[in-house]
Structure formats: C-alpha cells, structure tokens
Amino acid sequence: MTETDSQDTKGIVFNFLIELGCCKRCALRFVGDSNTNYDNPTDDVKKLTRKDLGQNSNDENVFKKSKPNPCIICLDLLQDTTLQTMILNPELEKVLEYDSDTFVNYVSLPKAVLIREHSMEICVKEKFPQFFKDRNVIALNRAWSLSIQNKLAQRLEKKYDKNSYLQIQFNTSYVLDKEESLVMLLLEDKSRKHSIQHDPLSCKNVTSSLQTINSELFKQKVSIPPATPTKALDVEQVFYKHDHVFIAGRYCKYARNMFQTPWSGDDIQVEISSVQEKIFDHIENSFSAMVFSSSGREDFDVRTLGRGRPFFIKICDPKRTKVSFEKFRQIEQAVKHTKVVEVRDLQFIDRRYLSNIKEGEQFKKKTYRALCIVDKPENLTAYIDKINNISAVTLQQKTPLRVYHRRSSDIRERQIYSLKAKVINGKKNLLELDMITQAGTYIKEFVHGDLGRTTPSLCEIVGGYIDIIALDVLDIHLDFPPSINHKVKNHQTVNY
Amino acid sequence: MEVEKEESEEIPSTSSNPVEDPGPSQARVETESDDEDIEIPSILDSITQQQIDEFRPFHERYFEKKYCTRFTTDTVNLDTCVRIHTNKISLIYLSEKHSVIQNQQRLQSIDFQVSKKVNRLKNAMFGKGKRGAQLLQPDSILCHLETVDGARYPVHACVYGKLLEINSRVIKEPNFLLDDLNEGFLAIILPDLRRHEENVKSLKSVEEYNT
Numbered sequence: 001m002t003e004t005d006s007q008d009t010k011g012i013v014f015n016f017l018i019e020l021g022c023c024k025r026c027a028l029r030f031v032g033d034s035n036t037n038y039d040n041p042t043d044d045v046k047k048l049t050r051k052d053l054g055q056n057s058n059d060e061n062v063f064k065k066s067k068p069n070p071c072i073i074c075l076d077l078l079q080d081t082t083l084q085t086m087i088l089n090p091e092l093e094k095v096l097e098y099d100s101d102t103f104v105n106y107v108s109l110p111k112a113v114l115i116r117e118h119s120m121e122i123c124v125k126e127k128f129p130q131f132f133k134d135r136n137v138i139a140l141n142r143a144w145s146l147s148i149q150n151k152l153a154q155r156l157e158k159k160y161d162k163n164s165y166l167q168i169q170f171n172t173s174y175v176l177d178k179e180e181s182l183v184m185l186l187l188e189d190k191s192r193k194h195s196i197q198h199d200p201l202s203c204k205n206v207t208s209s210l211q212t213i214n215s216e217l218f219k220q221k222v223s224i225p226p227a228t229p230t231k232a233l234d235v236e237q238v239f240y241k242h243d244h245v246f247i248a249g250r251y252c253k254y255a256r257n258m259f260q261t262p263w264s265g266d267d268i269q270v271e272i273s274s275v276q277e278k279i280f281d282h283i284e285n286s287f288s289a290m291v292f293s294s295s296g297r298e299d300f301d302v303r304t305l306g307r308g309r310p311f312f313i314k315i316c317d318p319k320r321t322k323v324s325f326e327k328f329r330q331i332e333q334a335v336k337h338t339k340v341v342e343v344r345d346l347q348f349i350d351r352r353y354l355s356n357i358k359e360g361e362q363f364k365k366k367t368y369r370a371l372c373i374v375d376k377p378e379n380l381t382a383y384i385d386k387i388n389n390i391s392a393v394t395l396q397q398k399t400p401l402r403v404y405h406r407r408s409s410d411i412r413e414r415q416i417y418s419l420k421a422k423v424i425n426g427k428k429n430l431l432e433l434d435m436i437t438q439a440g441t442y443i444k445e446f447v448h449g450d451l452g453r454t455t456p457s458l459c460e461i462v463g464g465y466i467d468i469i470a471l472d473v474l475d476i477h478l479d480f481p482p483s484i485n486h487k488v489k490n491h492q493t494v495n496y
Numbered sequence: 497m498e499v500e501k502e503e504s505e506e507i508p509s510t511s512s513n514p515v516e517d518p519g520p521s522q523a524r525v526e527t528e529s530d531d532e533d534i535e536i537p538s539i540l541d542s543i544t545q546q547q548i549d550e551f552r553p554f555h556e557r558y559f560e561k562k563y564c565t566r567f568t569t570d571t572v573n574l575d576t577c578v579r580i581h582t583n584k585i586s587l588i589y590l591s592e593k594h595s596v597i598q599n600q601q602r603l604q605s606i607d608f609q610v611s612k613k614v615n616r617l618k619n620a621m622f623g624k625g626k627r628g629a630q631l632l633q634p635d636s637i638l639c640h641l642e643t644v645d646g647a648r649y650p651v652h653a654c655v656y657g658k659l660l661e662i663n664s665r666v667i668k669e670p671n672f673l674l675d676d677l678n679e680g681f682l683a684i685i686l687p688d689l690r691r692h693e694e695n696v697k698s699l700k701s702v703e704e705y706n707t
Contacts, residue, residue: 256542305536371539373551398661402558405583405686408623409660424540430548432539448554451587451679452665469551470543474536 007047009131013124014048020225022120023071025078025147029138030124036138038078038146070232072225073116074140075174077109077233078147085235086170087151095156095168095240098319102161103168105152107144110174110233111181111206116226118210122218123225165243165321171236176229181206183221187213241317247283248349248357248481250308251275253298255340256470260297278341279313282334284323289316295357295364295478296439304473306367308344310357310480323348329486345484356480364439365417367475369432372421372447372458375465377428383462384431387421390461398453400445414441433458434474444468555678558582562699563591564654566634573598577677578654578699584692586655587681588638590673591705594649601643603670608662610637616683617667619659626686629658634698638662638683641670655695657687 010031017027024045028036036044070076095103117140125132149160158166174180181201187209253260259274276292283290294311298304328346335343374380393416399407415438424430437443442454447468449457458466551557559579567574575591590597608616614630616638621629632638632653639662641649653659661684666673672680687695 254537303537303542306534369536369539371543373548401581401585401587401684402583404585404660404684406624409621409626427540430540451555451681452663465553467551467553469548470539472536472539472542 009128011048013128013131016127017120017124021069021072021228023074023076023079025143026071026073026140029140029143030120032138038143039148039150069228069230072228073113073120075110075113075116075229075231075233077107077113077140077172078144079232082232082235083148083151086148086238087155089235089238091238091240092152092155092168095158095166098166098240098242099322100164100166100242101158102164103152103156103158103166104160104162104164105145105148105168105170107141107170108172109140109203110172110177111184111201111203112174112177113140113233114203114206114210115181115184115222118213118218119222119224119226122215126224165245166240167243168238168240170238172233173236174233175231184209186221187217242319242321244351245315245318245321246312246349246351246354247315247323247346248310248312248354249343249346250310250481251279251294251304252306252308252342252344253302253304253340254342256301256303258340259300260294261292275341278338279335279343282331283313283315284320288318290314291316293354293357295476295480296361296366298473299444299471302471302473306473306475307483308342309473309476310478312349312354312357312481328484345481347481347484349481353480356478361439365436365477366439366441366473367477368435368437368443369472369474370435370443370447370468371424371470372431372433372466373469374429374431374462379462379464380423380429380431383464383466384421384423386462387419387433387458390419392417393419393456393461395441395446396455397442397445398450400442400450401453412440414438416441416446430469443471553678555579559587561702562696563702563705564634564652564699565705566654566698567650567652572649574649574652576651576654579681580696584687584689585660586657586685586687586695588651588654588683588685589677589681590651592677596641596643596647596649597674601645601647603641603674604644605642606666606670606673607640607642608638610639616659616662619662621658621660626658626660629660629686632657632659632685634695641673651682653683653685654699655685655687656691657685657695660684660686 014027014031017030018024024041025038028038028041028044028048031048032044071079076082121137152168153160178201184201184206253275258272261276262274263272280290280292291314292311293314294309296309298309332343332346335341374383395414395416397412397414399410399412417436417438418434420434421431424432433447435443437446442450445454445457447458447466449455449459558581562578562580564576564578567576573591573593573595575593577589577591579587579589581587595601596603610616616630619630621627633656634652634654636653638651638653638659641647641651643649663672663681663683666680666682673682674680
C-alpha cells in the first residue's frame, strides 16, 4: 500500500464515520496516528476531508454532519463545547492552591459510551477489515486527555505528568445510561455470572464483559453502528486530590508528664499537650488531615532519649509538598525550642519504606535505663552483684494489672538480653539499671513483679524488695528512617 | 497533679515536674549508628528528692485501699480488703481482721467449686472485653477457705463485675493468702463500670475501718 493509498483509505474511513454521526475527534481516533493533534484537530481534519470531498473541501461539510445530534459514540464528550465547559469549571480555581508542579487528569465515562464504542469497533472492522487488521483505535479517555491536557495545564499553571500525585477527576453522566446499558444484563456470559458481584452494571464489569463478549451475540441485541442519540452526556462535578505524602523522623520526649498522642475518651479537658501535637504545630499543611504513627510508644511518665523513636506522619491531600532540606532543619529547631520534644532525621519518605516501622515488632530490641529503689541500703551491693551475674532472662508476663482493663488475658514470653546495674554516687538506696530487652516487654512489671504476675521478677532475682522510680528509653534498635547527615545538604529521599 | 484517666499507663505519684534543662550527662550510650555522640541526660536529675522520699511500694502506689464488712456477723469476721487500681480493676484480699487470721488458723485447702456448675478456676474468657468471664455480684462466693482444724469460711466477691483471675500463687500455696497481705490477693475482678460508684460506696475507707 502506498502512502497516498493509505491516506485515501483513511479519508474514506474518516468520512464514513462522520457521515454516520461521529464527531471529528472520534473519527480521528479510528484513523489517526501518533501525530494527531487532539487538542486542536483542525489540520488533521482538513487533510482527511480534502481528497474525498473534492471541491467541497472545507470544514463546513464536516461540521454540518455533526449537528444537531450528539456524537453517536462519545455523546459529545470530545466536542469543543464540552471540553470548554470542563475547563471553565470554577472548582479548578482551588487546584491552584496546591504547590505541586504537575497534575494528571481522569474522566469517568457513562457505560452507554463504552457500549457504543464497542458497537462502532465491530462496525468498522466488518466494513474495512484490511484497514483495521493491525490498527489500534485510540481509547476514548486517552483521546479526551490529549484533547484537554494543554488547556488544563494553562488553566492550572502546572504540567501534565501521568505519574503526578495531584489527581483531577472529571465526572460525566448520561440520562439514558441505565436504559442503554440494560442490554448488558441480557448479554451476560453464563460462566461469568458468578464473577460479577454486586452491580453487574458497574463500569468495571461492563468493560470486562465487553472484552470477552461474543460479537454475534452482541450484534443481536445492540445496533451496529450505534443508534443516533437524542441527548448528549452531561458534565458533572470535578474532584481533585493529592495523594498522601509521608514525613518520617525520630522523636525524643524529655517530659515525664506527656502523652504521645492527644488524650481522648473521657469528657475531662486535658491541658497537657502531646508529642504529636508538639510536632504537628510546626508542620505546615495544618489544614490537611495528618495521622501520626510510630514504632511503639512510651508511657506517660517515661522519657525517650538518645536517637529517639522512629515515627512517620501521613499527610492527606497536602497542599504543600515542597519542603526543602533547610526547611526540615528549621522545623527540627522549632520543635527543639519547646524543650520537651525533639525531632531528628525529618524527611519525606516513600510509602513503600513504611512497613519497616511496624513490621517485625516482636523481634526488635530496646535499650532502657531504670532508676530503682531498694528496701535497705545494706542490701544494695548484694543486689547489684546478683543482677550483674545474670547474662539473660526469659520472662513470663501475664497481662499487667495497669492495662488489664483494656487488654485480653494472656501470658507473654519476653527476653531480656542483658542487664547491668550500678551504684549512684551519693545515693545509698538507689541503683541505676541498664537493660536491653525484646520489644513488648513490660519493664516496670519486670522490676516489681506485678504481684507475682511477671516471673521471674527483679525482686525474685535479688531476693528482696526492689522497685522502679523512673524509666528512660535509651534506644530503639531500628535503623529507620535513614539518618540525616547535616553536612550533606540536599539529601532528599523523595521529591514530591 | 493526679490525672484521672481510663487509659492510664501509670499515674505519676507526685507532682509532675517536666525536666527544665537536661543535666550533665551521666553516660553516653552505644547506639547503633554512632556518627554523632548523642548526650543522654541523667536519670537521677529527672526526678526530685521529694519524689524519692514519697515513693510508695507498688501495692500502695496505684491502689486505693478499701474494706468490705457487709458479710461479717457477730460470730465470724469475714472482712475482706479491696484494693482498687486507678483503672478501677479490683483486687480482693483477706482483711487483717478476718477471723482466720485473728484465730491464727492455717489453711488446708481452698475450694473453688462454689456450686454444682461453677468452678472459679474454670473461668474462660475471650478478648479485650473478657467475654465469657464469670459474672459476679457482691454476695457471689469466690471460694471457701478450709482450715486444718475443719473450719470453712466463704469469701465473697464484694463488688459487681467479672472474674478475671485467681491468684496462681494462692492456688499453689493457700496459706500465701494469710501470710502476705500485700501480695497475697485472692482474685482480680473487672468491675461493672455502670455500677462502679455503687461498688465504691458500699466499701469502707481505711479511716472508717479503723475507727
């Protein structure tokens, strides 16, 4: 086939479609190539109508055919007027509030349109089998996206990127959608009946049905080519959102009277703030919903020191996604000023690394320091020796009394990997105890025994009375998130 | 400052003083990534001498001590001591004035089969809500104490609630119940929250009990 031949055939097919009642863009979808300009198809249309119509080669003829009925396939989705309506939607103003440089756009199609498309495909493949032997028809939503992208980009002052996190969803409806798609129920393949749950007329199910449906069966029930519609589709609301972004870090808590997350439950007004609030206060995006998550948590009266506890914050639909290395460091400084909380290693993190923080909880180790009191000073050295003679302990811990009201009854086996006790200068009845334990170990209960419900307890080990006055978490043995080297700027895990 | 909360981890037993400025570090800790030496503030400096002096043992720290005298008669003292945790969980002990202690009797055994169908040791429950746990009313019997010299004393639940546990140390050695009035509790009860106030009102405070 020579080029002119194929150009001729293209023209024939194109005009065939126009005469049937397709809009110019739909007709282009069937004959166009990768160079087709869906945004402004005037030139492409001219090329295709010139040869065929001979003297009447002007747009007038082309446009005469596309009135007054809507396009028999897309119901005018791809017409300039519809595209204009979509672009001029005032809701899109709000999309400018997002600092994302890119966007991606989607459209929902009425099921009737999918059925009409399928019908037209059968029609043209029968009429022009050679032409369509190896030819792919451009999908409706792809053509729509190509038609509207550039104008959208102008309106939103952003660039189109198919991988963008900022998603704009346009919706359409069609008054006769239900009627026209009822036919799908009649065409249901019996073997598929079981796999179609709930709504057999959902877009998803209709699409998959059309992929496998027997053409002969289809032709019996649906008109080929599609019947001329009297109504066009309607443009409905536009929805937009930015995918969740995640900020990870580690926090230290220096107060002995602070919750990790805001207190909820009782009606009592709680004035004590929480670690979460102290951090959230300094993160922009305070209007987006933020969710705090961490690798375990410490008690109200326990400090977290050292590197701190790994945590991450999920920011839903964020308007601000550009946070520089310096800005993160500024946030860290601002939190440090509160004196009670400190954060480090703040960074954006991709969601696929988040499983680190919660996975394998049982296998993580933690380092603690406890300040313990003994009954009699004369026993102090003996107790310390007994503790230091132990290398490791396996505990059986019944659900501690202090959490028994909200936890199920259980016996948990936990490991203490190392114990080291030492005197404190100037204090005759106090000792300092460093321990490395398995995650989930109740430290306080290990020391005082919880009335015999944790065994062996430190009291049993020393053979006397020992109790815990204060507890600090010194390290959570988890290398997440990656530590930030302050000397290396522009260290960013993810750029949104 | 005592903060009343349902979800209490622990109540700070004294006035809470947030750390002003971390004092001189007592030791540096080996952390896994040792690119910078992170200072660890001293644990001793994070609490006050007052907190140390006022420190009370576990069984006093989180529990309010009360007594139940309603089952005592002219002939026998069946007083029990009920220690109520800040999270409202109640522990039942024998009172120091209980007849078996006053008479210096020793226990041979404890009978937990309190009726044909109910054995307090066969208490199966499921989940956070402890579904299936044996339901208790104040006059429900937890067990019968059987002394060496043939006496038999019932011990009552004293509160409305669910039975969570019988002290395994007491099952093993019944006289632990008499010998250690701090660690030797008999039973752990999850009170019926709707009737908690009623429960508490029916019990005597330490002052009332000792006057």
